[in-house]
Every structure is written in structure tokens, then in C-alpha cells.
Amino acid sequence: MILRRSLLIGAAALAMASGAPAAFAQEEPLKVGFIYVGPVGDFGWSYQHDQGRLALEKEFGDRVQTTYVESVPEGPDAERVLRQLATSGHKLIFATSFGFGDATAKIAKAFPDVKFEHATGYIRDVNLATYSGRFEEGRYILGVIAGKTTTSNKIGYIGAFPIPEVLRGVNAFTLGLQSVNPEATVSVVWANTWYDPGKEADAANAVIAQGADVIAQHTDSPAPLQAAENAGNVKVFGQASDMIQFAPTAQLTAIVDDWAPYYIGRVQAVLDGTWESQDHWGGLAAGDVHMAPYTNMPDEVKALAEETQAKIASGELNIFSGPISDRDGTERVAAGEALDDAAQLEMNWFVKGVQGDLPK
Structure with missing residues (x-):
């Protein structure tokens, strides 16, 4: 089930969804946030990241609660959205566009108890990891x-x-x-x-x-x-x-980004208490592409x-x-x-x- 509420971020819409297993020594579900540069209906980049989010819900059931914010411009709006996710109980946040990098690094320093992951980025910290596909x-x-x-x-x-x-x-x-x-x-x-x-x-x-x-x-x-x-x-x-x-x-083929295994693995690491900052870059061999x-x-x-x-x-x-x-x-x-x-x-x-x- 997906519940919708508004965020004070201009026209961006916030969607909240529940799903996925339990564990990380808590009775409450692990709250996982996603921030997208485009709409989830773009049938491209943001759509595929959201498919990964949905895979989390299927995998973990009521152990996780996921939130996404779509169509967030790369700039000050991204910082506001990330801050609101961090202050509303989200313990793992995925920022899924290159232009979110500076905002993610800034907010990660301000919230050391929250784990952040930045797609296609290069700035890392003790609580900030990066990931991409080849x-x-x-x-x-x-x-x-x-x-x-x-x-x-x-x-x-x-x-x-x-x-x-x-x-x-x-x-x-x-x-x-x-x-x-x-x-x-x-x-x-x-x-x-x-x-x-x-x-x-x-x-x-x-x-x-x-x-x-x-x-x-x-x-x-x-x-x-x-x-x-x-x-x-x-x-x-x-x-x-x-x-x-x-x-x-007209289509000859397409590159398909599969984020589900990575998202599932990183959520499991948080639940297990084994999450660490890293740089993940997987391609055809790893199944990310x-x-x-x-x-x-x-x-x-x-x-x-x-x-x-x-x-x-x-x-x-x-x-x-x-x-x-x-x-x-x-x-x-x-x-x-x-x-x-x-x-x-x-x-x-x-x-x-x-x-x-x-x-x-």
C-alpha cells in the first residue's frame, strides 16, 4: 500500500510505502528514503530506481518502510529534501542522481547517525557510500x-x-x-x-x-x-x-539498470549491523547491468x-x-x-x- 503526503519542497511529491523484513534490534521498521531527480513514471533512470525500492518492500515485508520523493531538482531543493528525510526518522537514504552529491555530503555530515548512499557519486564519508553501474x-x-x-x-x-x-x-x-x-x-x-x-x-x-x-x-x-x-x-x-x-x-535493445540486488543487500547490512561506507561499481558480470x-x-x-x-x-x-x-x-x-x-x-x-x- 502506498500512502501519499506533501513535503514543503515546491512541487515535488512525497510517497510513502511499507514493505520488507525486520531486524536491526528494533521494533519499529527500518525507514529507508529515496530521492529521485525525475518522476517515477519516466520509464528510465528514476523508474528503475523505484523498481529497486519496490523490490525492497517485496523482500523485507513489514521490516522496512520506504519513502520516495520524485522530481527533485539538483540544487537547494535536494538539500531540503534530504534534511527532511533525515529528521523524520529515516536511517538509510539513497540519493540517486549525480547532481545530488554536494547536498548529500553536507547533510551526511550533519546527521552522523544516518547512513547515506549516493548513486554515481565520488564523495564518501564514514556514513556516506557511493554506488553506480558500469x-x-x-x-x-x-x-x-x-x-x-x-x-x-x-x-x-x-x-x-x-x-x-x-x-x-x-x-x-x-x-x-x-x-x-x-x-x-x-x-x-x-x-x-x-x-x-x-x-x-x-x-x-x-x-x-x-x-x-x-x-x-x-x-x-x-x-x-x-x-x-x-x-x-x-x-x-x-x-x-x-x-x-x-x-x-525501432528499438534494437536497451541497457537495463537493475538496482534491486544492491538495495536489498545494503538494507540487509543495516539490519545486520554490518553496513560500512564503500564504493560499489558493478557491470555486466555483477548483474547490475x-x-x-x-x-x-x-x-x-x-x-x-x-x-x-x-x-x-x-x-x-x-x-x-x-x-x-x-x-x-x-x-x-x-x-x-x-x-x-x-x-x-x-x-x-x-x-x-x-x-x-x-x-x-
């Missing part, structure tokens, strides 16, 4: 598929903001693309939003008008998929969840995608192994070497073959 592994596979699918050799890529997470995705996609089709290029259009169907549709239609016949996205609504489906001759990839319902003939079914493509392309996926998951293929040069010609990764995690977390450059502005 989505770039999936984006490399998308690039391979795009390289074998395109006939125009023009790929459109809709990005949210030029942060390392998004740049890693663009670069991984382009490296996968060029591994099978060195002539193809990627044109990046910045939507400057995580979720705005109108802006995302405009960006998709713009790259289609420029000749792109495959579209990838790092924004959260299905609008680019619907634009591709309406175009009739454009293929597309889903974002964060399987979006095939919005583009039944899945690929939706490979559809609307020739069998040989599907087989190549499956082979690539298996090589990445096994460790045979490191997607950021050298030689890699940026688009200015500077060697970023030498032959025989690979980009380590620290360098990936600070990525602020495009690989060769990426077109479009790179705001500083």
Missing part, C-alpha cells in the same frame, strides 16, 4: 550494434549533461561503433536535462534531420524512441529500462552483440583498452594499457569520431 559496458555493445546497423554512418547521441558518467557512455559507444565501422561518426546533442520529453524529442528529430539513422540517448524519457518509431527508417536504443513498448519496430532482448536486427548482428557481451562480462574485452586517442589527436591510453577507474571517473574528453560541442 553502464558504459552496455553502451559499447550498443555501439557495435549501431556500427553494423547504420547505412548513413551517422549516429545521433542525445546527452543530458557533459559530466564524466555521460562522457564515458559517449566514448564507450563510439569505441564500440568504430571497432566494427571506422567510417561512422557520432553527433552529440545536449538536452541539458535528465528528463524533458519535449526537449528530448526535439533533439532526436534534429539528429534525424541531419541524416542519423541510429539514435542513442543518455536522457530518461521514451521520447527519442517514439521519434525514431515515427520516422520509420531510424533505429534506437532504450535507456535504463526496456522501452520496446514505445518503439516496437543487463541487456534487453536483441530485436529488429539480422541474426548475425545479434550474434555479434551476444559475443561482445560475453567477452565484456568475462573480462576478455576491456572496453577502454588502448590505443585510444581523443578527437584532438592526443593519446589518452597507450597500446597495451587500459584506462583505470580513477581516470574514467574524471573523464572530460571525447574520443576521435565524436562530433558536437563539449561544454566545460
Whole structure:
């Protein structure tokens, strides 16, 4: 059962839900809070995090009580929401967007008895952990598929903001693309939003008008998929969840973020008294990232995608192994070497073959 009440955070809505096991030496249920940058109905990033929250309720029953706040802007509103969650009895709080980082770090210091987790972040403290998925592994596979699918050799890529997470995705996609089709290029259009169907549709239609016949996205609504489906001759990839319902003939596959195992494990750690600050970064091998079914493509392309996926998951293929040069010609990764995690977390450059502005 989901109960709704209001928070003093502008237009953001607070939803409260109960569910999940007991334990952490308490009679009251463990209160777990979630803060989302988009609506839970975006069918993308926030939707998948909320699926993880719902999995908590199913797993733990009445041992936990979950609360979520959706559509929270990255800025002062995030700090207010986090503070209200911390002062209302929540002992574990998940902040699920990169732009919540500073606010989460500040509130974590103010509430040392509350445990915080920040998705895609890098600031940690004794009561503040970070976690993410290696989505770039999936984006490399998308690039391979795009390289074998395109006939125009023009790929459109809709990005949210030029942060390392998004740049890693663009670069991984382009490296996968060029591994099978060195002539193809990627044109990046910045939507400057995580979720705005109108802006995302405009960006998709713009790259289609420029000749792109495959579209990838790092924004959260299905609008680019619907634009591709309406175009009739454009293929597309889903974002964060399987979006095939919005583009039944255009979607080739999608990267699916599965947060449920992580959320269940971290709640169990709190209940057991074993929670510690950490940095978790799981990919295909860990199961944090899945690929939706490979559809609307020739069998040989599907087989190549499956082979690539298996090589990445096994460790045979490191997607950021050298030689890699940026688009200015500077060697970023030498032959025989690979980009380590620290360098990936600070990525602020495009690989060769990426077109479009790179705001500083």
C-alpha cells in the first residue's frame, strides 16, 4: 500500500510505502528514503530506481518502510529534501542522481547517525557510500550494434549533461561503433536535462534531420524512441529500462539498470549491523547491468552483440583498452594499457569520431 503526503519542497511529491523484513534490534521498521531527480513514471533512470525500492518492500515485508520523493531538482531543493528525510526518522537514504552529491555530503555530515548512499557519486564519508553501474559496458555493445546497423554512418547521441558518467557512455559507444565501422561518426546533442520529453524529442528529430539513422540517448524519457518509431527508417536504443513498448519496430535493445540486488543487500547490512561506507561499481558480470532482448536486427548482428557481451562480462574485452586517442589527436591510453577507474571517473574528453560541442 502506498500512502501519499506533501513535503514543503515546491512541487515535488512525497510517497510513502511499507514493505520488507525486520531486524536491526528494533521494533519499529527500518525507514529507508529515496530521492529521485525525475518522476517515477519516466520509464528510465528514476523508474528503475523505484523498481529497486519496490523490490525492497517485496523482500523485507513489514521490516522496512520506504519513502520516495520524485522530481527533485539538483540544487537547494535536494538539500531540503534530504534534511527532511533525515529528521523524520529515516536511517538509510539513497540519493540517486549525480547532481545530488554536494547536498548529500553536507547533510551526511550533519546527521552522523544516518547512513547515506549516493548513486554515481565520488564523495564518501564514514556514513556516506557511493554506488553506480558500469553502464558504459552496455553502451559499447550498443555501439557495435549501431556500427553494423547504420547505412548513413551517422549516429545521433542525445546527452543530458557533459559530466564524466555521460562522457564515458559517449566514448564507450563510439569505441564500440568504430571497432566494427571506422567510417561512422557520432553527433552529440545536449538536452541539458535528465528528463524533458519535449526537449528530448526535439533533439532526436534534429539528429534525424541531419541524416542519423541510429539514435542513442543518455536522457530518461521514451521520447527519442517514439521519434525514431515515427520516422520509420531510424533505429534506437532504450535507456535504463526496456522501452520496446514505445518503439516496437525501432528499438534494437536497451541497457537495463537493475538496482534491486544492491538495495536489498545494503538494507540487509543495516539490519545486520554490518553496513560500512564503500564504493560499489558493478557491470555486466555483477548483474547490475543487463541487456534487453536483441530485436529488429539480422541474426548475425545479434550474434555479434551476444559475443561482445560475453567477452565484456568475462573480462576478455576491456572496453577502454588502448590505443585510444581523443578527437584532438592526443593519446589518452597507450597500446597495451587500459584506462583505470580513477581516470574514467574524471573523464572530460571525447574520443576521435565524436562530433558536437563539449561544454566545460
